[in-house]
Amino acid sequence: MSLLFRYLTKNNAFILLPTLAVGIGLYVLTDLFERLDNFIEAGLSVGMVFTYFIVKMPLVISQILPVIFLLSTVIQLCIMARSRELTALQAGGISLGVVANSMILCGLFWSGVQLGFSEYLGVAGERESARIWQEEVRKKNLAATVLTDVWFTDGDWIVSLGTLDPKAHGTGFSGFELSEDGLSITRIVQAASYTAEPGRWALRDVHVYTPDAFSQEQVPDFVLPLRQDPETFRLVNAGTKPQQLPLWQLGEAIDQLKASGSNVETLRTAWHAKLAYAASILVMAFVATAIVSWKDNIYIAVTIALVCTFLYYAVYTLGTTLGQRGMVSPILGAWSANIIAAVLSMWRLVPMLLRRV
Structure with missing residues (x-):
């Protein structure tokens, strides 16, 4: 493990974790305001409301992790560009491709984390939060x-x-x-x-x-x-x-x-969508590198990253909907957003890397 890789991964974690905490806070506050009237009408205790959001936390993390990774990686690379670290690396013979490889490995790690949260803790937490919502708030007996x-x-x-x-x-x-x-x-x-x-x-x-x-x-x-x-x-x-x-x-x-x-078209699409969503974090490493290689101004780059996130989720939702309705194959429907994002990113990165080589 090289010194550069350790440096990049440590900086990525230092930026990602606080950004993730902010994202979780915004998600929970939004969800709380939307459901507060229901909690009050059902007479739920503070402890039960707290339990509801605690068990839902792994699912929240798995849902927002792709956009959090994209934003944190864009911010990290922009800070490196602003402090002339990227220029110093290139002057020392280390191309942007080496930095991109480190970001890809980080994306691979966080993809595994997302899949673990969504398939283990997230599944159990979602079931428990759904039970609390249906039985404690909606007063429905699911067991019957x-x-x-x-x-x-x-x-x-x-x-x-x-x-x-x-x-x-x-x-x-x-x-x-x-x-x-x-x-x-x-x-x-x-x-x-x-x-x-x-x-x-x-x-x-x-x-x-x-x-x-x-x-x-x-x-x-x-x-x-x-x-x-x-x-x-x-x-x-x-x-x-x-x-x-x-x-x-x-x-x-x-x-x-x-x-x-x-x-089973709906279920097959959902199965592939789970894998595709985890792999989206890996794709975001390409997207982040492509954005910063074009505009390394942190304000412009973050804005572009947010627009890319919106477009990604729009294509992802459209693809899964078409797959569930049988209008396209489940594999194509679930993976279309990743394919499009990866192709557009490589369209920007490959010529640039080849020119520098």
């Missing part, structure tokens, strides 16, 4: 939420569920077994109630109909080896955002729902 009218396919079976409660119990089970060619129904299974777990759906008070034989059979208990995990439906129901699921859990939900014939 019951899903209704659920349909899915599993192998040769098409299944309809009347209700599904949080403990994987339900009523109104109807299963239709298809023939090998999928053109006819070979068996119909209906049950008054059931208990579900992957690989074993235990039905009670069951009627089994065989259309080809015009026969009917009634049994007290019946077990179907359906692979569908009922928890999947609870994770991706309308009240749960895909961003609240960690990558591995979201991937499992995508595989299970895809196997059951469900449309």
